[in-house]
Amino acid sequence: MEEQTTLNRKTASRLLLINWSRFQREIIRLEGSTLITGINGSGKSTILDAMTFLLTGNTKFNTAAKDRDRSVLAYVRGDTRSNGDSRYLRGKDKAVISYIVMEFWSPVDEQYQLCGVVMESPNCTECKMQNWFVIRDARLEDANFCEIKDGNLYVTPKNELHVHGKLIKASEFKRKEEGTSQLLRTLGLRSDVHTYRQKIMKMMAFNPENNIDKFIQDCVFDAGNIQSLANLKEQRQKFEEIKALYERLSQGKKKLEELEKVVQEYEEKLRRYNVRRMMFRYQDTVAISEQQEESIRRAEFLRKQLKDLEAKYEIALRDYNAANERLTICRSNQDFQNMQSQLSGLEHQIENMSRDLTDLEKDIATLTKLEEQIGALLNWALPELNEEDRRVGTAFSDPEIAADRKLSAFFSLKTQLTQEKEKISADLVHIGDAVKELQDEKIEVAKTIRQLENNVMTYPKEAEAAKAEIKKAFAEDGIDTDVRFLAELVSEVKEPKWRRAIETFLGRKRFFIIVDGKYCHRAMEVLHNSKNYSATVVITDKLPDTEAQEGSAAGILTVPNVYARRYVNYLLNGIHLCKDLEELHDFPKGGLMEDGGLAKSYAFSNMDIRKTKIYFGQDAIKLQLKEAKKQEEQLREELAHKEEELKVLREHKDELEKLDLNEDHYKMNAPLLHAEQSEKKRELEKALSDLKNNPDFVAILQEQEAAQAAVKTADSIRQKAEQDIIVNKNETAHEEKNQFELSGKLKVAENQYLELEREHFELKKEMLSEYEKLRERNGRSIVVTEKRLNELRNEVENNLVKNMEDIQIAYCRIAGGDMNRRGPAFIVYYRGLYQDLANVQIERASESLQEQAGKLESAFMNDFVAEIREKITAAREEMDNINRELRKIPFGNDTYKFIMEEKPDRQVFFRISNKLNAYMDNPEVYMNSLRNDEEMERDIKEFMDLILDSEDESEYTDYRNYFTYDMEITSRQGKEEMQAELSKKQGSASNGEKQTPYFIILAASLLQCYPKDKCCMRLGFIDEAFSALSKERIEKMVQYFEENNFQIIYAAPPEKIASIGSYIHSTVSLVESGRYTHVVEGLVKVS
Structure with missing residues (x-):
């Protein structure tokens, strides 16, 4: 065979059709490129449908005629689409088995191969059993596809099919997808079935489009979608996931920052409320203290009043004495006067002596009190006092000790006690300052603890x-x-x-x-x-x-x-x-x-x-809080110790203040004088008693009765004065009782305040300062009302808490948290979240985002862009090769050339591609460079976003969409050449001029499936071939196909035999015989 000399083509040599449409059992010899001819309806397209179905699984039959009613079932059953029982050539309910088998010659393997499909239809409604098979080193006659017995055709089921006498295993039969793929691989093709089917069907249907750009794009170049798109999408998905996480964290961070502002406002209002709450309790202690002081002042007034009343009482007493004196005047006789004078002298001496004794007793009482005070001071205030002075200092009231010795001891005591008093005063200042410093430090520590407990560093x-x-x-x-x-x-x-x-x-x-x-x-x-x-x-x-x-x-x-x-x-x-x-x-x-x-x-x-x-680490707040509480406890103990020291010093100072150290206020000889005066008084009282017992004196006393009335009147006045004194003393007692009750109230108020002070110790200093300002401004001790306190509490607990909870819930919606975690109790929780989110999570997400952005850009540049550039380079080379071949083959006066031009809307890619030339045409080299080309960086981002955001991914992933396509036609008119683009000649060219470029495009398209350097099938199908081409153009087209080693199967009516048949290898005629069609062979090309 002539075609066997073509070493890079697996040539189809024969076609077997069994029970396919009007063909019962026909073998068609394919002598290279073959013309199948016959009248309309004879089955030309049916043969092409059979071969395309076998090779690609195509079921869109008779595409050229746009006949949608044809199907595998209709072909297998022999559906004539007529009415009645004779509609199906092979019966309605009878099971039918059909075969389509093509025989190929492989010059490289030097053997024949059979590629076929077997179809089984149990009835006229289904034909689901379709199995493809490939048999190597076999010809049609080597298999028992069918036999004729007694004039009847018997078709072999697939489970009984033998080749060279051996049964074909069930595993050799494949379903359509796997079977067609295996068949194409056997015939040397590496194109996927879908792509190959599209190219074959476009050539067979031959439907020229007005859009030459799309026609060239679809038919000449392989779709060649970028394989790295999946990885790019995966990297983009990861990037978007990390970006979504980062954005969610960022939104959460902003929401937590918004929350922090509200929380700070809440805490500030709460602090102000607590200051007012402490003030509310503190002002009670001040008010009660003021009432207590007022009561003390009242009692002091009553004491002063008592002195006045006592003075009045003294006047009444003098009046009363005057009345008595009247009684004495009545006794005017000389005896009475002499005796009275003697009596008065004795009484006067006794009275003066009694007065002196009273004064001495007071002096002794003062000395006794001094003894007691000194005795209490000996242990702590007078540790260095000598024993003798100690003994004398506690015995000032002893009449046996000389006054000079007492005075000497007193001066020793005075010197040491004065020094001790000065020392205590200095210690009070020093320790007082220390207490204030400790209190201030404790307040600051308390503030720190409160902040740390609120998760604030x-x-x-x-x-x-x-x-x-x-x-x-x-x-x-x-x-x-x-x-x-x-x-x-x-x-x-x-x-x-x-x-x-x-x-x-x-x-x-x-x-x-x-x-x-x-x-x-x-x-x-x-x-x-x-x-x-x-x-x-x-x-x-x-x-x-x-x-x-x-x-x-x-x-x-x-x-x-x-x-x-x-x-x-x-x-x-x-x-x-x-x-x-x-x-x-x-x-x-x-x-x-x-x-x-x-x-x-x-x-x-x-x-x-x-x-x-x-400060380092997420547990820093916890550790600081632990240390701060430890420090607070140390300060508390130290402060308690200092305050106790201060209390003792103040008590000692009070004791020293109570001690009168003025020697002029003490009469050291009073005990001795008191003893001497007491003895003299006893002698005078004995003399007075002797005088009063004289009988002469009794008569004189009777005269006193007359003056009794006057004495009685004076006495009533005296009693009234005495009653006023009693009332005064009762009122004084009432004030003392009131002071006692106020002391109890003050203790309760102080306890209530101290409870708040312990809870909010850090606010004490601020509260006291603010209270003094308000007290001075308002002029009263009560500066905060319960109504105002309730208003502040409502503002904090209602408005601010509501705002806080709304933001907390909003954050939980963003972060997917538990919405029950809301309110002031969770302030610390959300602050902890913010610290972890802002300082750890978002930083890690940012780092991951940058890392993933690098991976995304790497996948984009090193894979995606590099792959597109590679495919575009290959496409340009392929286009150059096709144009080189086209220059050698003129079609009449015309030659053709494909044109590829970069699309204007793809310039961003071509800018990137061109700039990569400076980086050894290697995107990775650029990615590892300094990347200081702002335009390049902008283009990379823009192009990547265009690709990944495009609704139609093929718009950017199919390299063919980066160009516009056309065909340049050069026409010779005498000695001149005229050039025109096909897209601009669509309306003015003849049908032949229109069809020729499209055939060239379709042939170029098929060439992509048939690699030049491999031995493979190179079939092509043209239905209703060259309907508008001139004889000269037909010759050139056939020449083009043959020079590119195509094996073309043409289908055309008989009138085309003269114009087509003379340029191809063989012609097969279809002849109808009754309801069936038969093949007539033997019309081979004549030289």
């Missing part, structure tokens, strides 16, 4: 002020970025035992401010202009990017933030963690021990790590 005020100022400036500039301390960004110390040593070494560097590198310079400007001399901004954009060194202090710190990580590495990579002094000695430039031993710059020192506050 406290930092140095100067650093906080600088941080706040930078945040404010950023907000005014519209910069949305975090401003944080280095300490906030260290999420974990992997080995906690080193924490204090590392933090002590870093010191205030822990509070250096970290911002995103691109905003670093702005932060520096803000700090410079603020004149804050205590804060520091890290120059993050200049930090070297290094790895944490193993064994260094940097290596045990977890720092998600990239800039904080760089700074920690810069500070601590050179600090080696040493287990002992010997190891430290080996690192003189930088070594650190757990106990604070430090080697730095060839010098050793001990750092005091005991008082270092912990």
